[in-house]
Amino acid sequence: MAVRYLEENRTFVLHTKHSTYQMKVSDYDYLLHLYYGERIEDKDLSYLIKPQDRGFSPNPNEAGNDRTFSLDVFPQEFSSDGCCDFRKSSIEVKNGDGSYAFMGKVIKHKIYKGKYALEGLPALFPVEGDTVDTLEIWLQDLVTKVTVVLCYSVFEEKDIITRAVKVINQGEKTMYLNRIMSVMIDYMESAFDFIHFDGRHAMERKLTRTPVSYGVQGIGSTRGASSHQHNPFVILCDHEANEDYGDCYGFSLVYSGNFRCEVEKDQFDQTRILFGINPKGFSYQLKPGEQFTAPEVVLAYSDKGFSKLSHLYHDVYRSNLCRSPYTKMLRPIVINSWEATYFDFDDEKLLNIAKESVDMGVELFVLDDGWFGKRDNDNSGLGDWKVNTNKLRYGLTDFVNRINQLGLRFGLWIEPEMVSEDSDLYRAHPDWCLSINGRPVTRGRNQLVLDLSRRDVCDYIINSINEVIESANIEYIKWDMNRNITEAWSYVTEPEKQGEIYHRYILGLYYILDHIVLTHPDVLFVGCAGGGGRFDPGMLYYHPQIWCSDNTDAVNRLDIQYGTSFVYPISCIESHVSVCPNHQTGRTVPIETRGVVAMDGILGYELDATKLTDEEKATCRSQVKEYLKYYSLIADGDYYRLTSPYDDTRYVAWQHVSKDKKESLVSFVLTDKEFNEPQIYLKVKGLQATTLYEIEGEKGLYSGKILMKAGIPVPVIGQYESVQYHLIAKEE
Numbered sequence: 001m002a003v004r005y006l007e008e009n010r011t012f013v014l015h016t017k018h019s020t021y022q023m024k025v026s027d028y029d030y031l032l033h034l035y036y037g038e039r040i041e042d043k044d045l046s047y048l049i050k051p052q053d054r055g056f057s058p059n060p061n062e063a064g065n066d067r068t069f070s071l072d073v074f075p076q077e078f079s080s081d082g083c084c085d086f087r088k089s090s091i092e093v094k095n096g097d098g099s100y101a102f103m104g105k106v107i108k109h110k111i112y113k114g115k116y117a118l119e120g121l122p123a124l125f126p127v128e129g130d131t132v133d134t135l136e137i138w139l140q141d142l143v144t145k146v147t148v149v150l151c152y153s154v155f156e157e158k159d160i161i162t163r164a165v166k167v168i169n170q171g172e173k174t175m176y177l178n179r180i181m182s183v184m185i186d187y188m189e190s191a192f193d194f195i196h197f198d199g200r201h202a203m204e205r206k207l208t209r210t211p212v213s214y215g216v217q218g219i220g221s222t223r224g225a226s227s228h229q230h231n232p233f234v235i236l237c238d239h240e241a242n243e244d245y246g247d248c249y250g251f252s253l254v255y256s257g258n259f260r261c262e263v264e265k266d267q268f269d270q271t272r273i274l275f276g277i278n279p280k281g282f283s284y285q286l287k288p289g290e291q292f293t294a295p296e297v298v299l300a301y302s303d304k305g306f307s308k309l310s311h312l313y314h315d316v317y318r319s320n321l322c323r324s325p326y327t328k329m330l331r332p333i334v335i336n337s338w339e340a341t342y343f344d345f346d347d348e349k350l351l352n353i354a355k356e357s358v359d360m361g362v363e364l365f366v367l368d369d370g371w372f373g374k375r376d377n378d379n380s381g382l383g384d385w386k387v388n389t390n391k392l393r394y395g396l397t398d399f400v401n402r403i404n405q406l407g408l409r410f411g412l413w414i415e416p417e418m419v420s421e422d423s424d425l426y427r428a429h430p431d432w433c434l435s436i437n438g439r440p441v442t443r444g445r446n447q448l449v450l451d452l453s454r455r456d457v458c459d460y461i462i463n464s465i466n467e468v469i470e471s472a473n474i475e476y477i478k479w480d481m482n483r484n485i486t487e488a489w490s491y492v493t494e495p496e497k498q499g500e501i502y503h504r505y506i507l508g509l510y511y512i513l514d515h516i517v518l519t520h521p522d523v524l525f526v527g528c529a530g531g532g533g534r535f536d537p538g539m540l541y542y543h544p545q546i547w548c549s550d551n552t553d554a555v556n557r558l559d560i561q562y563g564t565s566f567v568y569p570i571s572c573i574e575s576h577v578s579v580c581p582n583h584q585t586g587r588t589v590p591i592e593t594r595g596v597v598a599m600d601g602i603l604g605y606e607l608d609a610t611k612l613t614d615e616e617k618a619t620c621r622s623q624v625k626e627y628l629k630y631y632s633l634i635a636d637g638d639y640y641r642l643t644s645p646y647d648d649t650r651y652v653a654w655q656h657v658s659k660d661k662k663e664s665l666v667s668f669v670l671t672d673k674e675f676n677e678p679q680i681y682l683k684v685k686g687l688q689a690t691t692l693y694e695i696e697g698e699k700g701l702y703s704g705k706i707l708m709k710a711g712i713p714v715p716v717i718g719q720y721e722s723v724q725y726h727l728i729a730k731e732e
């Protein structure tokens with residue numbers, strides 16, 4: 001069993017293959033956190049706590065005159081609030097008597113085989129061959145009877161621990177849950193860096209690294225989506241940690257809405273990390289007997305730096321997160337119409353693009369925004385999911401048939417969560433959008449957000465979108481979401497429950513996805529929110545891939561895909577070759593390099609194929625061929641970032657290595673050309689040291705050790721040009 005309870009010293013121990021997590025029930029039944037890190041034996045680590053009389057750190061009543069027992073000092077697993085601990089708390093409640101107090105004591109625990117269930121929320125699931133054990137620790141405030149269930153599932157072989165929290169009001173009065181963090185860990189030290197992934201629309205997930213310092217550092221989203229601005233994934237690591245070295249702890253929240261991560265260094269140089277739903281705008285009413293379920297956090301520990309940490313997440317997210325059968329399938333090569341036509345198209349224009357693309361090796365044509373309702377620009381039409389026959393003259397079914405006749409499969413863009421004021425849907429149901437009665441609405445991209453906290457609105461979306469999907473031979477859906485939530489207020493909800501709307505929106509979204517995505521397993525669903533504005537594990541549960549960014553500039557994409565790769569598998573990152581000068585940055589990059597960068601993900605095209613030269617089309621054709629040759633390396637291999645955009649290098653390089661180390665693809669882009677420049681040696685990673693490898697197309701064999709330690713001399717190439725090396729094991 002990966003979960004053990006050591007009766008003699010009341011200690012809980014969770015073991016994965018390479019990590020250990022330890023907690024202990026202390027005197028007076030509080031739950032202490034003792035250890036998370038490299039796997040160690042079952043030794044009670046409470047010797048690490050040296051109780052002292054600490055000034056201004058209070059002592060719980062049961063401790064009597066013992067001034068050395070303080071929850072403001074001891075490392076805890078789930079902190080109290082309003083009593084004894086002044087650090088940031090796991091929970092904040094407003095009790096029936098108006099008090100703000102919670103002090104959880106362990107009342108029982110359960111250990112069982114398999115994974116805990118989280119109603120209405122996406123979460124990791126075990127697959128064949130996994131050993132998963134679960135621990136539930138029940139804490140209760142003995143005065144109010146508010147009960148918290150801490151849930152841990154241990155994916156032993158995969159080196160992953162998941163944690164989630166349930167709060168049950170077992171008292172007799174209605175209470176309000178104003179804050180609930182899915183995970184809290186207290187480390188008895190503070191020599192950490194805090195790494196997070198920040199950005200903005202079209203420049204997502206840039207890595208930020210800062211030392212943990214006194215006070216509270218935090219990131220999060222209050223936008224109703226996980227957001228372009230911050231990603232729900234963070235790392236705590238040694239100051240010296242790098243790709244290959246150092247202790248690193250990953251925290252990845254399986255949630256698509258408002259989130260908050262806080263790191264606090266306290267007065268005794270200890271570190272607390274908390275991660276969960278953002279408390280801003282959150283207040284959840286729990287009547288007696290009612291329960292709240294907080295989303296899951298996926299924890300991973302690496303003793304060997306970031307590459308290993310990424311491999312742990314990539315492996316588990318590839319096999320245990322996404323429900324779609326496409327996760328394990330070769331994804332089709334798409335051409336998307338957005339950057340080719342924007343809103344300006346008719347069926348003839350689209351069919352011409354589709355026809356030209358066949359020759360490039362494209363397999364699926366995606367019709368993006370503009371095909372429905374009154375939608376000639378982004379000011380109108382959202383909500384009216386009926387084909388616009390001014391553009392597709394013979395309707396959607398006929399158009400799809402004509403695409404199929406070209407030998408292409410068909411995909412369609414939708415944005416189901418939104419409504420335009422200029423739409424039949426809004427005119428019929430003005431109260432179906434999130435807005436505050438009597439207060440002018442705030443617009444974003446000139447559109448409003450539908451109130452997914454309402455079941456009737458969700459059911460309308462389910463019916464209308466399913467009708468579209470079933471009206472034609474649609475095999476791919478791009479599910480977009482193009483504004484953030486403001487005025488999170490619902491017309492049908494009592495005033496005391498309006499603090500639930502942000503979360504209920506996300507529950508509504510997951511309910512809709514359950515009834516559209518999971519009921520169409522044959523359709524490949526692709527996530528999108530103005531590019532990567534909702535690139536999170538919650539959405540990956542439904543979509544095996546997500547449109548990574550609205551920025552298709554290959555050089556900017558190097559940064560964006562670098563940050564994304566820290567936690568999300570490469571097979572989740574949809575990436576397209578678009579035209580140059582690039583529509584976002586105006587930069588010109590050779591089409592070969594655009595292909596190399598797009599191959600660091602799920603390759604596709606987003607351009608007007610009728611405007612390509614024959615030479616460009618031939619390049620695309622060979623790009624597709626190469627990509628298909630390398631697909632399983634890219635989609636299923638181990639990923640190595642060979643450089644960082646934040647290093648002082650003039651190039652960016654990365655590598656995919658097959659699990660058996662017999663094959664590798666190394667990609668290199670020169671980002672900063674200098675005249676008469678020094679020779680660049682590319683030292684690769686992840687090979688078998690003693691195996692001899694061939695560099696395809698070149699003479700000679702080199703051992704893995706030589707390629708890793710001495711490197712490959714890169715030829716002199718021009719600005720933004722690229723090189724790829726295919727390494728093949730020849731002799732053991």
Ligand code: GLA
Nearest residue numbers: 338368369528529530531550
């Ligand atoms: C968002 C998407 C784009 C495109 C447009 C259409 O911005 O990220 O790829 O689909 O919407 O309006």
